[in-house]
Amino acid sequence: MYFKLEQGFNLSNGSEAVAGKAFNRETALGLSGDWGKLGFGRFGGLSSDWGTFSILGGAAYSTSFSTIGNMYGAFYLTDRYNNSVAYVTPEFGGIQGHLMYSNGTDVDEEKWSHNSHYYGAGLTYNKDKLSVDVIYELLDHKGATDQEKTRLLNLGASYDFEAFKLFGAYEYAQHAALPGIEFAEEKMSEAYNAGKANNYHAFSLSTSVKAFGGDLMVQGQYVFGKNKNSGKLEEGWDKKFNA
Numbered sequence: 444m445y446f447k448l449e450q451g452f453n454l455s456n457g458s459e460a461v462a463g464k465a466f467n468r469e470t471a472l473g474l475s476g477d478w479g480k481l482g483f484g485r486f487g488g489l490s491s492d493w494g495t496f497s498i499l500g501g502a503a504y505s506t507s508f509s510t511i512g513n514m515y516g517a518f519y520l521t522d523r524y525n526n527s528v529a530y531v532t533p534e535f536g537g538i539q540g541h542l543m544y545s546n547g548t549d550v551d552e553e554k555w556s557h558n559s560h561y562y563g564a565g566l567t568y569n570k571d572k573l574s575v576d577v578i579y580e581l582l583d584h585k586g587a588t589d590q591e592k593t594r595l596l597n598l599g600a601s602y603d604f605e606a607f608k609l610f611g612a613y614e615y616a617q618h619a620a621l622p623g624i625e626f627a628e629e630k631m632s633e634a635y636n637a638g639k640a641n642n643y644h645a646f647s648l649s650t651s652v653k654a655f656g657g658d659l660m661v662q663g664q665y666v667f668g669k670n671k672n673s674g675k676l677e678e679g680w681d682k683k684f685n686a
Contacts, residue, residue, distance in 0.1 A: 445475065479533050496529040501576065524545035540566055541564070541566070560582075561580070562580065589637050622643075641684075
C-alpha cells in the first residue's frame with residue numbers, strides 16, 4: 444500500500460496554486476504487487492507529464508522550461524483529474540499496459556452521467572536504450588453544453604546513442620482546443636475552442652547531449668491543422684493554422 448499527497452503554492456505570495464483546493468497537485472492512495480499497480484485519487488492523465496501515472500515521452504523537455512517553449516505550444520496535453528482510477532500492468536519483456544479513468548473532471552457534486560469523463564489507455568516499451576510510448580485518450584466534455592468529444596493519439600520514442608539521446612513525438616488531436624493559446628474575446632474562444640473545435644497534427648524532435656557537467660538540450664516543434672467550426676468563424680479569422 445502507498446499514498447501520496449502533494450500541495451502546490453505560489454512562491455510569490457504563498458497562496459494555493461489552485462485556489463480552494465487542498466492537495467491540488469497529486470493525491471493518491473493505492474496498492475502494488477506482482478499483479479501490477481492500482482491507484483485512486485487525483486493525478487495527471489496519461490499524457491499530462493504530471494505525476495505517478497503519466498507516460499508521456501518523446502521529448503528532451505516536455506512541460507518544463509515554459510519561458511522558452513515546451514510541448515504545450517504545439518501539443519494538447521491532458522490535465523490533473525479528480526476521482527481517478529489508474530492501473531499499470533506488470534512488465535512483460537519491457538512492455539507495460541496503462542489504463543486510467545476519471546469520473547468527474549470538473550466538479551464532484553454533479554451526477555455521474557452529467558460529469559465530464561476522462562478515459563486513457565497506453566502502452567510503454569522500455570528496454571536497453573529504446574523507449575516507446577503510445578497513448579489514446581478521450582475527453583467527453585459532458586459538462587459542456589456545446590463541445591464535441593476530444594480524442595487524442597500520442598506517439599513518443601527515444602533512443603540513447605550514448606554520445607547523445609534522440610527524441611521524437613507525434614500527436615493527432617480531434618475536436619481539441621488550440622494548443623498554447625487563450626482568447627480574451629469570448630466569441631473567438633467559442634469559435635476556436637468549443638463546438639467541433641480543431642483537428643491538428645503536432646510534431647516534436649529533440650536531442651540531449653552530455654556537456655559542461657549537465658545536459659545540453661535542443662528541441663523544436665511544429666503543429667498544423669484546421670478549425671472545424673466554419674459557421675462560427677467571422678471574416679478574417681483563419682480556418683487553417685500552423686505554428
